[in-house]
Amino acid sequence: MSGVAFDATTLARLADVIESRRGGDPQRSYVARLLAGGPDAVLKKIGEEATETVMAAKDGAADRIVCEVADLWFHCMVALAMYGLRPEAVLAELERRVGTSGLDEKAARKAAGTGGTPQT
DSSP states (O other), rough: OOSSSOOOTTTHHHHHHHHHHHTSSSTOHHHHHHHHHHHHHHHHHHHHHHHHHHHHHHOOHHHHHHHHHHHHHHHHHHHHTTTOOOOHHHHHHHHHHSOOOOHHHHHHHHTTOOOOOOOO
């Protein structure tokens, strides 16, 4: 690890910062600019960051992978905020899935018609 301090509240603190930028001046805040662009702007950025993550992973460049995943997570958190959601909801869903076979989880969602990709 890089020696940077973090704990279980890191995502919550970041979500609070993102939320504080809602309705802010798009000339002074990147998050305000993204949110002002609406879903298309936010979702386009998530697609770009996902592609960059894949490219970094294909290159096997560990430092780039970490940076691109951080960018991807950040933009996903902006999307969560756009829809009034918090990262704690995602963490709760991941916690719910821990110990569940990915194949069983996928089958259960397919049967329920909710799709998605299993995590464990």
